[in-house]
Amino acid sequence: MNYYSVSISDTDLFNDVRHGLPIPSNKKLEEMCLVLPHILPGLMIPARLPEFIANLTGKVYPYYLMFAILSAGIKSIKTTRTNDDKLLETMYAKKSLELLNEEKDLSDPLIIWTCTFIFTYSFGISDTKSYDEAMTRVKKEYNDDKMEFKRRIWWSFYIMCTGDYIFKGNSVTFDQRDIVVNLPKNDFIWRYGGNIEGCKNAEIIDMNLIANDPSEEDFPPDYFSFLINTYSLYKSITIFATKRWRKNGLDHEKKGSDLEPHLERLEEYRNKMDELYENNLPPISDKYENYRGTLKLLVDTEQYILSYISRIFYYSMQICLYDSDLVRDHNNIVRPEKVKIAKSMCINASVNMMVLLEWYIINVPTPYQEFTVIFWTMNGAITLANMFFAKDINEKAKYTSYYNRMLSTYREFSKHSEFIVSLTKFINYIIQIKISASEQNKKLPHLYRYMEPYGVSEYDLEPWIVPKYGSFFHIGCCVEGSFSTLSIEEYLGMELTVKKVSGKKSLSNAHKDVHSSPNLESSLAKGNISAYIDSMNKTMLSLTSTNCIKKVMLLNFECSINDLFENKTTCFDFSLMTKKDNLQISQESIDKITENKKKRNSYLSNIENENESSKSKFFNQ
Template sequence: MAELKTFGRYKETEDEICADIKDVEASLESLSDERLFKMVVMLPIVFPSVMMPVRLPELYYKMKNKLYPDYLYYAMVALGRAATLFSVKVSRIYQLDLSKIKNKMYSEEELEFRRRVFWAFYSSDRGTTSFNGSFPIVQDLDIVVNLPINDFWWRYGGECEVEHPEIIFWNHIANSENNEQYSKGDTKNFVKTTTLLGKVSVFAKQRWIKKVYNPDDDNCQLVRLIDKLNKFEETVVKNPPIDFNLIKETYPKYKDTIRFTVDMEHILYKRTFTEYHFYMKSVLYQTEMVRVEGIHMHPGRIVSAKNICVDIANKQIDLICKLSEFLPLEYWENSTIATGLMSAVTCLNYISVSPKNDSLDISSKMKNLKEVYRKLSDYHEISAILLMYLDRLSKFIKETHKENKKYKQLYKNMKKYSIDDSDVHPWIVSKYGLLFLIQCCFEGSFTNTKLTDYLYIKNLNDLYVDEHQETSSSDFDDKKSTRNSNIFPDQIEELPGIVSPSRNKSHKSLYKTNYDQYIKYGKLLEETDPNAVDNYYYQYMVDFLSEKVVQDIINNPVNNRTNFET
């Protein structure tokens, strides 16, 4: 690295860095072979992103001989420490595969090592962006680094100087010609996951703080991210799903062996992809529930977002609790523990809702989730922090609900935003998609939860406005043009998979195109599960196109027919 910062000053020379490393090597604790081997096989499971550059035979050999493994020179970068951010930029490691850099002096093996170091740093950086709201250190457009390849060979293959029989056995397999059958592309998919996480986080943070709000641009970005999440789910999350039976069989049989690491590393990567998918989906749809005065969000979108978030919370908490039954908590990866927080907040909102014939039993799920977090707190501090955070949120929600009871006459105004008659309180939602952006103020991080603020009632005398006048005004708001009401943009050619008719076509041709599209999306809507992401998209395309068809008929009554000449 170009520079390292230690105790508030910059290390400027390689000699100084090497001297520090020698000091560290001298202070390394001697470990028994059994304890060292257990640590080596456990680290890739518990810290997958940080261990991305690690080669297991090298790690074991150098730790046994009290030497500093090469990848630890970059550990501060991999952990995303602020002290090395300047080094990342100066070294231009994010442009490693530019030909003029690539052809300098590195062998292919050295290049792969540096790629993995960079992607470990990148994953940490995007995780930080997601959870505390900082902006990315390196922008995606500036990155010229190939994705990691052949994970199995990288982890267990290459030169082996150790005499441990199990390490030698797996090293031989990894160095054989058929080693690629063991590689699942997990680190490559992990990079794709964190890339998408960064995009969703930046969108959520910026969506409602723009100086100039453009509904067309906003909706296009939203639909593109929905489309990307859909594809991510199909290609990475579901292909194949998590194999819980393999966890159940592998742990008691192969615990503390490399075979256990080989099997479990892939399974837990799958779990990581699934958890992050739930988290990203929750973040994205919770931004739909944010109300900003002066920007009209159609109530139907808020209702749909609530239903989707409840469905996500139900599935994610079930996954967390099920995994806790099969895998000891000491093997849980730290960063994915926090991904369940969004679903936990959804549960806190939903607990106050009491739908008839509700089979979800969210209260029990929330209780089970907290119990898992309590057990996890013995291994990870973040779990204890999450519990305190959820308790504080729960108290805050109860206080706002108590305050809202003073304005019960406003409950009827909440009906159009509700998923049930008992859903009469505004849901607590992060304004910026980031639940840990609370350094300056707790309440300021969330949307309005007070009824009068949520409904934009400035003067309490407005509560006594004539009922008919109030209803008429509400109907007028709901019937605003699509462009102004923020349903979906007129420029539908910008949406994924949608082609807009040419503006030069005749009214008859336009009507035929709009009508055909309306029928198409109507059929897709009928065939799709109500809680699916696609259903959300199809519903609003149907609403959008139906208005177009009606407008075409108003403009040219001859269009009021369904038989067209070709």
């Protein structure tokens, strides 16, 4: 198919054709070059902007690289993304692969850079075949020749491969100990310096003079080495979480103790992050309005975008670590206080993620939005979904609202990536698994009391759905076997070595209750628990066409986290996010919780008495 005949009519965008495909005008290519560092910062680490723009507009780059760049970046300069637009992106990627397969010398670093662009393109579609084809071209060993460009190409490739491992659980491409490539340095000088012969852009010329001035020392700090270390740390955490509960993984004695070193490294990471990016994210939407299409926009906003990305990663890593503390393993004694801490940290991290996503959507217009970071927020969305099953109408409503706010940002990002649509469907699938398990747990209401010590609140009475092996995509023998148990019966029945839970009733009695549970198939059991189940179902969970959670009954509930903001503007104040993220509870709230708990215990006692009475009447008939 010759796409030229279809799209060249858009003369404002295209003015040339190569290999049967339309090529944007030099003006549009330059516009794309200035947008790419916003939306693909990791991928653009190797780019020296003056040379990058000159080589792209002058058709100096090999066409396999040009088409790969267009496959990932052309949507940033188009006002629509129709099926024809998606087809054009695919044709760019396929043509790039065709030309790549003709190359004989794989030592050229541009080949690896090409593959990283195709990798990024594949995240915008449902079919990742193009990425798999590209990766087969770079299996040959690549030697660093101490050139900065090659190092930066290599680190972009590292980011792509490491991100793929963290998210999908694929095999590790290379061991961290084998990496001897120096980190990139002098980012500002690299990006804006060098030879700009033939460049006519006044902004680029001015920046080039500054970057090439040997007397100039007041340059911005290096950001990309920190971004690379972010991926390295997350990879280390993921490897730990993946191996922690495998039978052939870590030694039993190390399963618990090994968490502490990773938490310490994560705390060091946060300290460095706060030092590098300062402790705030101010409103920057006016910069996009005033400097759109200019180099000044990149200079003024880059530190805030990279700060946003780093903080998303921080909270995602935090959830990954604490999720591993929530896995129920029969060889490990679970301490209720440890479970509570882990749940609290996961919830706080998820809410902070949601606020970050909202800040980004509000401040950064669609053409400049980086969408791949959304993948690292999935564990936050599922954490919030765990609180849908709280046995309190207000608590359930609060976290349902948080989840819907996060999902609304997903819908914004889905304009850039079909894969994000698939991601929301997968989260929906996880929620459906939790709903099914919850329905089974409701048939054993007398066991809820034994789950209280493990709850983040008195209403959090069910096991959370968490991945056993670091990520929900790190599948073990089967999908169900990749989650920690969701059954209260199994959760309590495992813990036979612990004598007491928080000083309450002996767990040996809880174990007896498990084994004397009513027959789930009998009409008697259904009759006994029907009243209790009806009382628990104050709200019901169902999914809208957009995969949001909706509540059947209307609630008069105000949901706000304005304490994370200086005021009701778009400014996000990180100083209010203390490192311990402790929740401050007023005395009035404590008194109210105590009163509600007394009422709830009285209610449960009445329900049990009614159940015993029903049993007695039945057997005396």
